[in-house]
Amino acid sequence: MAKHDPDLSLLFHALSDPTRRLMLGRLARGPAPVTELAAPTGFKLPTVLRHLSVLEAAGLVTTQKDGRVRSCAFMPQALQPMHDWLEEQRAIWDARLDRLDDYVMTLMKEQTDGP
Amino acid sequence: MAKHDPDLSLLFHALSDPTRRLMLGRLARGPAPVTELAAPTGFKLPTVLRHLSVLEAAGLVTTQKDGRVRSCAFMPQALQPMHDWLEEQRAIWDARLDRLDDYVMTLMKEQTDGP
DNA sequence: AATAAACTTAGCCAAATGGCAAACTATGGG
DNA sequence: CCCATAGTTTGCCATTTGGCTAAGTTTATT
DSSP, X not given: XXXXXXXXXXXXXXXXXXXHHHHHHHHHTOOEEHHHHHGGGTOOHXXXXXXXXXXXXXXXXXXXXXXXXXXEEEOGGGGHHHHHHHHHHHHHHHHHHHHHHHHHHHHHHHHHHOO | OOSSOXXXXXXXXXXXXXXXXXXXXXXXXXXXXXXXXXGGGTOOHHHHHHHHHHHHHTTSEEEEEETTEEEEEXXXXXXXXXXXXXXXXHHHHHHHHHHHHHHHHHHHHHHHHOO
16 A cells, blocks of 8 residues: 555546546547537636646546647546555455454353353 | 536545545544544644545544544445446446447448448 | 637636644543 | 643645636648
């Protein structure tokens, strides 16, 4: 478990904005140029471009320029660290439940055995 | 798919900070008072309390006061929306791969059939 | 050559975030 | 009653975020 985990922070931060999630949802259906990506957001291009750069910084999107249009694509593998983190938390939680289980067992045993 | 999704935004925002993830990691192992929660972060109490309130706002943590100590507890079900969102994205992505598959099939068929 | 299209850059602004110190409010123990 | 413990509240600060307009820049298209 890395103490400094810029990946996860960037990832969660990128996903914490509804506009960026909207853009990502569009890209999950296939690549798109910036203008098409901007349309459903209702925001101006500079704003959308900054959101895009946040998504790129998180590794969720790659872009490349073909002529005068920049094509953006979703990078699903960037979600892996988040998935891993989720699993990790679940593992800790499960372990805790197991310990609780053991504890309850102990209590029951004490009850039946009696002092 | 809700257009306004404050839940997800609050959730991702709460998780986007390493200090908050550290606190949450501690709580996944079991409830703890604020001071114990603060210790590993290296930050002062007011700072930790504000992080705590962000976690509470996201529903990830509940707290209650018993005497002069506030006990904090992890609420794992708060992670569900995030899990659901992940699955949703995966579904969209998978559907896209299927369509791509169909497309490739079509191309292959055209090749063999010839014009 | 001139115009339109598709970004891109620069700079401005208000609000939110993340840190702190200092002062205040319980509550539990001696 | 007194004092330490455990929070809590208040205000301060620098930085980041998320929006904009206005003014470039680079490719098509006509």
